[in-house]
Amino acid sequence: MKKPKTNSFFLRGDKKYHQIQFDDLLFIEAYGHYCKVYLKxxxxxxxxxxxxxxxxxxxxxxxxxxxxxxxxxxKIKQIEGNRILIDKYKVPIGQTYKENIMMLL
Structure with a gap:
C-alpha cells in the first residue's frame, strides 16, 4: 500500500481493488486479522x-x-461520554486515546 498523493487510495477487498475517496470514508474498525472499512x-x-x-x-x-x-x-456528528456518533454508528473512545479526542474540542 503506497502513501497517496491524491485524495484517494486503492484498497484490496473481496478479491478486487476498490478506489476509496477520503471523503467517502467514515471510519475503520479492526476485525480480527481484517479491517472493516465503512464508507458512506x-x-x-x-x-x-x-x-x-x-x-x-x-x-x-x-x-x-x-x-x-x-x-x-x-464525519463526527457528536461526542458523548466514551462514544463518538458517526452517521448511524457509535464508535467507542478508548482510555488511551481520550486525550486525542479532547484536543479536538
Missing part, C-alpha cells in the same frame, strides 16, 4: 492491519479513537 454507502472487508491504515491516512483528517478504530474527523 458501502462496507469493505480488507486483509490489512489497522496500523497500516494509520500510516496511510492523512493525520489532519483522521484520528485514532480506540485500539480498534480510526475515524474521519469531519
Amino acid at each position: 454507502n458501502d462496507m469493505i472487508i480488507s486483509h490489512q492491519k489497522i496500523s497500516d491504515f494509520e500510516q496511510l491516512l492523512p493525520k489532519f483528517n483522521f484520528i485514532r479513537t480506540h485500539k480498534s478504530f480510526i475515524v474521519a474527523k469531519d
Whole structure:
C-alpha cells in the first residue's frame, strides 16, 4: 500500500481493488486479522492491519479513537461520554486515546 498523493487510495477487498475517496470514508474498525472499512454507502472487508491504515491516512483528517478504530474527523456528528456518533454508528473512545479526542474540542 503506497502513501497517496491524491485524495484517494486503492484498497484490496473481496478479491478486487476498490478506489476509496477520503471523503467517502467514515471510519475503520479492526476485525480480527481484517479491517472493516465503512464508507458512506458501502462496507469493505480488507486483509490489512489497522496500523497500516494509520500510516496511510492523512493525520489532519483522521484520528485514532480506540485500539480498534480510526475515524474521519469531519464525519463526527457528536461526542458523548466514551462514544463518538458517526452517521448511524457509535464508535467507542478508548482510555488511551481520550486525550486525542479532547484536543479536538
